[in-house]
Amino acid sequence: MGFYDQSVMTAAGEEISMKEFEGKVVLVVNTATGCGFTPHYKDLEAMYEKYHDRGFEIIDVPCNQFAGQTPGTDDEIHEFCQLKYNTQFPQMKKSDVNGETAIPLFKYLKEQKGFAGFGKGPAALAMSAMLKKIDKDYKNNPEIKWNFTKFIVDRSGNVVARFEPTEKMDQVDKFVEGLL
Numbered sequence: 505m506g507f508y509d510q511s512v513m514t515a516a517g518e519e520i521s522m523k524e525f526e527g528k529v530v531l532v533v534n535t536a537t538g539c540g541f542t543p544h545y546k547d548l549e550a551m552y553e554k555y556h557d558r559g560f561e562i563i564d565v566p567c568n569q570f571a572g573q574t575p576g577t578d579d580e581i582h583e584f585c586q587l588k589y590n591t592q593f594p595q596m597k598k599s600d601v602n603g604e605t606a607i608p609l610f611k612y613l614k615e616q617k618g619f620a621g622f623g624k625g626p627a628a629l630a631m632s633a634m635l636k637k638i639d640k641d642y643k644n645n646p647e648i649k650w651n652f653t654k655f656i657v658d659r660s661g662n663v664v665a666r667f668e669p670t671e672k673m674d675q676v677d678k679f680v681e682g683l684l
Contacts, residue, residue: 509522514597533564544669578595
């Protein structure tokens with residue numbers, strides 16, 4: 505089973521096959537509306553506007569598994585994103601990305617690209633300190649660590665990168681641009 509064999513539910517309850525994105529560069533991200541990383545929406549929308557015509561797509565999967573930072577309904581989340589960040593990329597149904605209830609798309613992505621660290625800097629140190637309290641073995645499992653973890657899929661359907669929320673968005677942008 506590959507990326508194009510996966511599917512995800514839209515907020516309207518329709519199933520979308522990843523096959524619809526064949527030949528495109530896709531960024532899949534778990535998001536939250538009340539997180540310190542929520543401003544990533546601004547950068548994601550800028551990337552979408554800049555690269556969409558060149559074959560770039562974003563799959564936004566809201567998730568409430570991290571400190572309850574996405575408490576609203578799918579409609580409330582969508583309204584927040586459009587009003588605050590003018591998002592135009594498709595937003596999926598709020599879903600779990602970890603544990604037994606994780607949607608298959610995220611199970612697949614984590615199998616392809618495990619956790620490789622938070623990088624350097626104050627945000628990385630803060631995330632490491634916080635996660636040590638939650639899961640002492642967090643470094644050794646592929647689980648999503650927090651909101652706004654991004655997976656990049658190339659035009660051939662290969663999961664080629666995983667960016668933790670502590671990565672600077674300009675690094676994500678440069679990586680995506682290199683694939684286009």
